[in-house]
Amino acid sequence: MTRDEIFSKVQAVLVDALAVDEEDVTPTATLTGDLGAESIDFLDIVFKIEQAFGIKIAQGELFPDGSAQSSFVKDGKVLPEGIARLRERLPHVDFSTFEKDPSVTKVGSLFTVDSIVTFVERKLAGK
């Protein structure tokens, strides 16, 4: 499956799960900021991605679970060791912009449509 084909399927999943228009689901759109996803939507997206691609996604594999938070935050910023831990757990996420301003409030902006596409691409490649 090509990256474009994966994107089309991910786009369809997000249109269905978040009740948004197809043209709004661009590669750089953020799930919470641009597409209005709330916490339960992340579970919905995991379920629908599993179904669309016939894959199994473990808890915390696509999006971080509660245990990814906590002690790696100081003064509202995610500490470098926290970013390192997140990067290790979430290799499909691009942290380059986040690293410049690692505010906790910006964590949501890490999860873009592209990050899901990359996740599925890696998963299908058996990584």
Next chain:
Amino acid sequence: MRWMWIDRVVELVPGQKLVAIKHVSLAEEHLHDHFPASATHPPLPIMPASLIIEGMAQTAGILVGHAENFAEKVVLAKVSKAELNTEARPGDTLRYTAIIEKFDPMGASTKGTVELLSPMPGVAAATIGSIDLMFSHLDQNMSGLEFPEHNFVFSESFRTLLRGSGIVMPANTSSHE
């Protein structure tokens, strides 16, 4: 029995499917407000669609709760889809069938169909809609918020309903009511 929008569970396949029924009765107060008479129209008592969705949420919620032996606080988190194409009136019976589509430690998604059973002779049951829902296991929420220890979701009202339907809830899920 406050806020119970199903009357009895009639079928349970643990972890898979639950069927419940709701009798719509003119004795229910809300039907007198939905809709009352106006200057131009006589009263029109019909079951509000929002309460049909609540009936499905209770049907599917019990199914999801039962799957983990009522250890989880199962809350309705999202109405993914709700379509109803016929009104339910006093004397009608609604039959809710919920199936678990996906289930994991954080929550579950369910698919449901709503059927209308008319009391009139010779009228077959008809599917009048579908309602798909998402449930969250409250203690597994992503933000790490803590909630009271006792299971306030499956309250005494639920216990009574389940007991009347021949389904046994474990004693350790008491609701402190």
